[in-house]
Amino acid sequence: MSISETAPVSSGALWTGRVLSGVIILFMMFDGAIKLPPLDIVTQAMVPLGWPADPNVARMLGVIGLVSTALYALPSTSVLGAILLTAYMGGAIATNARIGNPLFSHTLFGVYLGIILWGGLYLRDPRVRALIPFSR
Numbered sequence: 001m002s003i004s005e006t007a008p009v010s011s012g013a014l015w016t017g018r019v020l021s022g023v024i025i026l027f028m029m030f031d032g033a034i035k036l037p038p039l040d041i042v043t044q045a046m047v048p049l050g051w052p053a054d055p056n057v058a059r060m061l062g063v064i065g066l067v068s069t070a071l072y073a074l075p076s077t078s079v080l081g082a083i084l085l086t087a088y089m090g091g092a093i094a095t096n097a098r099i100g101n102p103l104f105s106h107t108l109f110g111v112y113l114g115i116i117l118w119g120g121l122y123l124r125d126p127r128v129r130a131l132i133p134f135s136r
Helices: 011-033 040-049 055-073 075-098 103-107 109-124 126-131
Strands: none
Touching: 011 055, 011 075, 011 109, 040 055, 055 075, 075 103, 075 109, 103 109, 109 126
């Protein structure tokens, strides 16, 4: 099925996709922004996760998250951004699983974000709907 053959989504579905994507973008912008300045609360929260209490490590993670989020927010690069954010969240899932954090509240949080991320993109981007046709 080509993109031109993809059935258009309703206005409600399109807006639902935009809202879901907006939630992810806002969350990831906050997540990335608080890692940029050398905040003690951020670096100290990283220690129990097995990361060093180093502001440069936090800053690096913040930049990776923000760049991936910016790519996701731009329509022309949204699929690349979604792939990069999925990888970023996979790292968070692995970190939480490795230290034995609770499954449903902590470890699977990245999975929940990934479902929202891809669901929003699916509803707003015909390229993704053509790639993953749920109905015929």
